[in-house]
Amino acid sequence: MTRTKGTPVTGAALRNVALAALAALLLAVFALNGLQTSSAAFMSQSANATNTASAAVDWTPPTVGIVTPGAPLRGSATIAADAADAETGIASVVVQWQSVGAASWTTLCSTASAPYRCSWDTLSAADGAYDVRAIATDKAGYATTSAPVRVTVANAFTVVLADLDEAVRGTTPLTATLTDADPRATYGVRFEYSVADANSWKSVAGCASIAGSASCTVNWATTSLASGDYDVRVVAWPTARPTVVMISELSSVTIDNVAPTATMTDPGSVLTGTVTLAATPADAHSGVASVAIQYQPSAGGAWTTACTIVDEPWSCRFNTVPLPYGRYSFRAIATDLAGNSTTSATITGRLVDNTVSSISLDDPGAFLTGTVQLTATANASAGISSVAIQYSPAGSGKWSPVCTLAAAPYGCAWDTKTVADGSYDLRAVLTDSHGKQTTSAVLAARRVDNAPLRGADVQAVNGGKAGVIDAGDMLVLTYSGRVNPASIASGWDGSARAITARVRDGGITSGSNDLFDVPNTNLGSVNLRGNHVGLWTTAQFSATMTATTETINGVPSTVVRVALGGLTSGSVRTVTTTAAMIWTPSANATDLVGQRCAATPVTESGPLDKDF
Structure with a gap:
């Protein structure tokens, strides 16, 4: 403000200046921060004798909507609205109507307080369709108009469209029924359809004149229409007053004249027990x-x-056990909600086999x-065609037949002299019918x-202190057949003979492989697999050697026992580890006809122990 020299400044003028400054400040705040709203329902006011400034705090319009009636309107009907304003509140709600x-x-x-309801005397209006809306105004002066709601005034008659299936195809019947109609009058009925929500109605057909107590049914051919969602309604009017039109509630329906697709999943082969059968269907319109x-x-x-499967995943568990043995084909048939169906391509030649077979080979x-x-030993629920007994060089998997048998008993003799000495695998193969x-x-x-002749087994018997080679201990050597005792020791007949037995260190590189032998005999040597004597040392024992003939696995065989007496030289150690001894027989031992013994090593059978 410009002051002129000598002009006095009054209090009112100062207040005006202050109000102007406040207004400028508020405008600056709004410019920087945008328009602010508040839910507080109040006004702020400042005034002097000549100026007043007010600020509203409600910048949001109210919400409003008509409550849709559940049935056609008759007589005195109530039209209700829902309205709300979270800031200054509702000042008024106006309900309006108009002919379509x-x-x-x-x-x-017009009503100023909830509940917002109006009573409408529908007898003053002609039967037919009307739109109803509501206008809500809040206390700050903002107003909102609701979307119109279609209602039917039916004081004379109503028309009802019979329920349609969710999806239809081909030719489907449409039926309309009049209620509260004058049985003495006649009425016209027309069915109409529109693409869903397009409100662009096309006539199907109808009945030009029916009695008030009758119904109207026509066939709707949908095959020429594109598959998709449609609205369907029925329009009826008294033939004497064609301007009085009644329109039914809308019925939404999907037209689907396109078959679904279906693909059968290959169940595999061979099928045994309970298996999974599955398919992949698809339908772009009404759905599978x-x-x-x-x-x-x-x-x-x-x-x-x-x-039959009605939901995803499109699969089921199927028990194949009741099916006869053989090959089968599988297919899937998909049906959509409109009733269209498609059969998949067929999967052929899948073997179902629930026969049970078992076979075992006795250990020779x-x-x-x-x-x-x-x-x-063989069994098969489908019957046995043959049993083959086979051999293969150990681990090679190259199987050769010993014999093939068509009937029980499933056994044969194998002349092992037809193959080279060595290690072999054996098996039996059953073929059913x-x-x-x-x-x-x-x-x-x-x-x-x-x-x-060969070595069959080697064992030790502890007769003294455990883990120590000492008096009372015994070494038992078993041959695969009968041995000439004189080939083991000159002039020996197998009776008890005093001998010297010894244990020698296995050497610095194999100290745990000490050797047991009987000098001046053809028994061979036994790797004790233990550290019984000191490095590079030998312990000797007085001992007694005997040979007996015993039946082993049904074969008469020679068993040599070396019973230890006292230690005559050297010293021995206590062994705490367990191991399996290995006997290497001497090839100088012979059988009763003079054929030499095989020098093939034989490992101690049975569980691991400390031996002596």
Whole structure:
């Protein structure tokens, strides 16, 4: 403000200046921060004798909507609205109506307090369709107009469209029924359809004149229409007063004249027990309603439904056990909600086999010599076609037949002299009447040894202190057949003979492999697999050697026992570890006809122990 020299400044002028400054400040704040709203319902005011400034705090319009009536309106009907304003509150709600397509609205009532309801005497209006709306104004002066709601005044009659299926195809019937109609009058009925929500109605057909107590049914051919969602309604009017039109509630329906797609998932082969059958269906319009999975013997015959599935995942568990052995075809049939169906391509030649077979081969022993009996035990629910007994060089998987048998008993003699000495695997193979093969467990590493004599086993018997070689201990050597005792020791007949036994250190590189032998005999040597004497030392014992003939696995065999007496030289250690001894027989020992013993090492059988 510009002051002129000598002009006094009054209090009112100062207040005006202050108000102007406040207004400028508020405008600056709004410019910087944008328009602010508040839910507090109050006004702020400052005034002097000549100036007043007010600020409203409600910048948001109210919300309002008509409550849709649940049925046609008759007599005195209530029209209700929902209105709300979270800031200054509702000042008034005005309810209005108009005939469908009219250019102006008629106010039904205005109300200032909830519940916002108006009573409408529908007897003053002609039967037919009307639009109703509400206008809400809040206390700050903002107003909102609701979307119009279509209602029907039906004091004379109503028309009802019968429910339609959710999805239809081909030709579908449409039926309309009049209620509260004058039985003495006649009425016209017309069915109409529109693409969903487009409100662009096309006529189907109808009934030009029916009695008030009758109904109207026409067939709607949908095949020429694009698949998709449609609205359907029925329009009715008295033939004497065609301007009085009644329109039914809308019925939404999907037209689907396109079949779904279906793909059968390959269930695999061989099918045994309970398996999973699955398909992949699709439908772009009404959606898939069900999938039926079917099977058929490959030789022909009727298709049988294994399962019908009505939801994802489109699969089921199917028990194949009741099906006869054989090959089968599988397919899937998908049906959509409109009733269209498609059959998938067929998957053929899948074998169902629930036959049970078992086979085992009796163990002929670890060492095989001469002619050996091989015997299998076999069973098959489908019947046995053959049983083959086979051999293979150990670990090679190159199987050769010993024999093939068509009937029980499933056994044959194997002349092991037809193969080279060595380690062999044995097995039996069952073939049932359907050609299905079942293989037994493999008997691995059975040694064929056709030398006339060999070592069969080596054992130690503790007769003194555990873990120490001392008096009372005994070494037992078993041959595979009868031995000439004189070939083991000159002039020996197998009776008790005093000998010297010794234990020698296995050497610096193998100190735990001490050797036991009997000098001046052809017993060979035994690797004790333990550290019984000191490095590079030897311990000697007085001992007694005997030979007896015993039956081992049904074969007369020679068993040599070396019983230890006292220690005569050297010293021994206590051994705490367990191990399996290894006996290497001497090739100078012979059988009763003079054939030499094989020098093949033999490992101590049975559980690991400390030996002495």
